[in-house]
Structure formats: C-alpha cells, structure tokens
Amino acid sequence: MNLSMISASVTMGQLQKKLDTLAHNISNTNTTGYKRRESTFSDLLFRQVNNQTDTRYETGRMTPNGIRVGAGAKIAQTAIRLDQGSIIETGRQLDFAIAERDHFFEIGTTEGGVETSYLTRDGAFYLSEDPANPQSLTIVNSSGNYLLDGNGQRFSLPMNFTDLTLSSNGDLQATLNDGTTEELGQINLIRVLKPQVLEALGDTNFRFPDDLAALGLVDEDVFEQVPGNEGRLIQSAIEGSNVDIAKEMSELMNTQRHYQFNARAISMADEMNGLVNGIRR
Template identity: 45%
Template sequence: MNRMMITATNTLGQLQHKLDSIGNNIANVDTTGFKRSETSFNDLLVQQFNNMGDKASEIGRQTPNGIRQGNGAKMSQAQQVLTQGTLKSTSRDLDAAFTKPDLFFTVRTEDEKGISTAYTRDGAFYLTPTGNSDELKLVTGDGNAVLDEYQDPIIITGSLKDLVISKDGQLSAAKDDGSIQTFNLGVVSIKKPQFMEKISGNLLSFPGDLNVQEDEVFDTLNGGLREKISLTQGSLENSNVDLSKEMSDLINVQRQYQFQSRAISMADQMSGLVNGIR
C-alpha cells in the first residue's frame, strides 16, 4: 500500500476517537455535574532514512540529515477536565453542589459485573423506600445508593421532618419526635483525573488494573480532612462544557478528516497513473 495511504488511514482512525469525545461532550451539555473530556495526540514512530553516504558534503545544511517519514498520529490520552461548572439555585433540600472542582460524592453502582464504587459530582439526591416501611435510602437520580464516610448506604429511619446538608458534607435528618439522625456524606478529592475512567455521563470509577494505588489518585476525606469539603445546599452544578468551543473543535476535526480523506484519494490517483504507464 502507498505510504501516504497508510499514514492517512492511521490518522483517520484516531480522529474518529476525537469526534466521539466531542460528540459525548455536546450530548452531556445539560447533564448535572458532567465533566468534559479533552483529547491529546502524539506522532507515531518516525522512520529515518540516511540517504546521504558522505556527511561531509552536507556541511552548511539547515535541516537534519536524511529523510524522515511519519506514520500518522495517535490519540495519547482522553482526560477529564475538572474545572468548576456554574451553580444554579434550586431551593431543594436534597440538592447539593460542590464549590471546589476536585471533590466528588461516593456512590454504589450495580451492573452485570457486580457491585462497585463510583464517584459523581451530581448532587441531585432523592429518598426511596428500602422495603421497610420505617426506612428511606438516599439515592441519586439513577437509583445509585449514596454512601457515607464508612462506605455504607445512607438509611434514614423514622418519620422525617426536615433535612439539612452542612458545608462540610454532614447530612442532618430531623424527625417528628424531635430526634436528629446525622451522616457524613462520603466525599473524595481526585488529584489525578487522568487515571479515572468514565462509566456513564457523570459517573467516574477507578480501574483496578492500573499500576497505581488509590491513594495516589484520590484522597478519601474523613476525619480531619473533612474540613477540605465545601458544598452548598439547594444548588446544583451545571456541566463545564463550553458549547461554542466544542462546536469549533468539531469543525476543525471535520476539516482534518476531510484532508486525510483527500490524501487517500490523491494517493490512489497517483498509483493509477503509475500503473497506467506503458
């Protein structure tokens, strides 16, 4: 196959990944607590051809000796960008939004692979019956159980009268009998978002097959570390997707895609001309 075709084909496949990332960002522009992904690219291996046998004849040359042929580019990373999204007031007791960009709630998810722990910025919480008429469980909009500082689901017992979420992430449930039940919401501070895996719109997980430890990627804010928590009740965080930027990036990638496709067409035409020479 023509070298130009190989290079262009390699790059086309990687540009498709960037298109997918941009499309996912745009699709989640209205998803609460969503964090956009940003892709970066690196060149594939470059082949060096030393076509000049006598380097002495190259004295005064302004460019490096030989010929370098590339093989296209590859997407090296798709990283979560944890910039703070704007806050919108809802005046709802079960809505909470972080005011620091690195903080995430801890939730429990369940799928065909089993039960696992995930992390989200979506603070739109709800109460759902547990099957016991005297108990209510705190969950997200997707039905995932919200965990406390001990990684246990938050279960509120008794007849509920009022709910208050403090700045440091403490949930206080006032009962009709005057008693108060308190929980510390499970919160982590993610230091290295590049190691986190996105499993749905606003849910992140920590892959267990990486050669890093959990404490290198995020800190669990318990005990004295809870003073680092900063959230506000009655508000939700919008996504940090800038729609105008995403559309500009989309146009640029489409132009690059067209350029690589045109390179394949030109290489095919050149091969046809060579094969037609008699």
C-alpha cells in the same frame, strides 16, 4: 499502497476516534456532573531516508539530514478533565453541588450480592424506603443506589421529618414535625488524586481499578476521604457539565478539516498512481 496513503489512512482512523470523543462531549453539554474528555496525539514510528550521499552538500542545513518518513499519528491519551462546572440553583433540598474540582460523592450499591461503591459528581438525590428499616427513609440517586456517609453507611431519615439542612461542616440535619432536629451524619466525599486511573461506568459514574497494585499504586496514592465541609458542598444546587460548547465546536471543525486534508492526500496519491500507470512507451 504507497507511503502517503499509509500515513493518511492511519491518521484518519485516529481522527475518527477524536471526533467520537468530541461528539460525546457535545451530546453531554446538559448532563449533570459530566466531565469532558480530551484527546491528545503522538507520532507513530518513522524511518530516516538519507537521500543525499554526499554530506558536503548538507553543510549549513538547519534540519536533520535526509527525510523522515512516518506512518501517521495516533491518539496517545483520552484524558478526563475535572474542571469545575457551573453551579445551578434548583431550590430542592436533596440537590447538592460539589464546589471542588477533584471531589466526588461516594455511592453504595450491590453487585452479585457484594457491597461495593462508585463515584459520581451528579448531586441530584431522592428519598426511598430504607431496606434495612422499613420505618425510615434513605437518600438514593436516580439509579436507586445509596448516598454514603463518612462511615460508609447509608443515611437513615425518620418518616416524620419536615426539613433537611446541610450544616457548614457537611452534616445533614433533619427537622421533625415537632420542631426538634436530628443529626443524620456527614456526607462522605472522595478526593481523587490520580483521575486518569478512574474507570468510566457510564452515566457520569466512575470507579477505581480492582487491582491498583498492578499499576504500582496503593490506595493512598489514588484517593483520600474528606469531609463535606463548607466550601465543598452547596445545598439546593447541582453542578452542570464542564463542557464549553464553543470550544468543542471549534475543535470539532478543526478535526474535520484535518480529516478532509488526509482524505485529500489519499485522493492525490491515487491520482498520481493513475498517471504513472497510464504512461506508455
């Protein structure tokens, strides 16, 4: 296999990975709280071929001497982009949209008998019976996991509430059927300072690596807890995906053209090999 085939075939494999990322973005255009991903490329190793032995003939040249022969390109990073998605009004009291780009809800769950948590931008919540108090309700997401308050605890709502209100400082208040109100607690938000260390769990959910120290980081470098105060949380609304379908389709077509170009390079190299092999004395 000649050098042009090697370079083109390696690049095609990496372009396929970018096509997969673009397809994933496009398929989640209508997914609540989805954050798009973006692939960037870098060159692989190359070698310098100095085919001009007499440097006098290189005088006045504006480019490096000789020819740089590379082995193609690779995906350097597939980064998550936390740009704000559109705010969609729903009219549901249990829908909350985050209006800050790097903030997340904290969701509590149990894995192997151990209490743990993860992050999400999906603000569509529901009511479920509180396992710690069967006479109360709690707020859960579509997977049945709990929305956490500022103390890292699940919310507890009385059975006889009639209305749920988010105050300007992020506190939830329940109005009971006798007209009185009860403070339920403040919604906890996590501000992510280094989004590229997040591990994707699927369904727009993320978590931090178990061992941040191995990355040379401490908790304070990666995230901080912030109150869900006014301007960050909007009740009766959800955040849509931040995927720009027009931009993604344009990038998809450009990537397909690059893929076709490299495929054509392999075909041309094969044709040239055929011509050379067909030469007879």
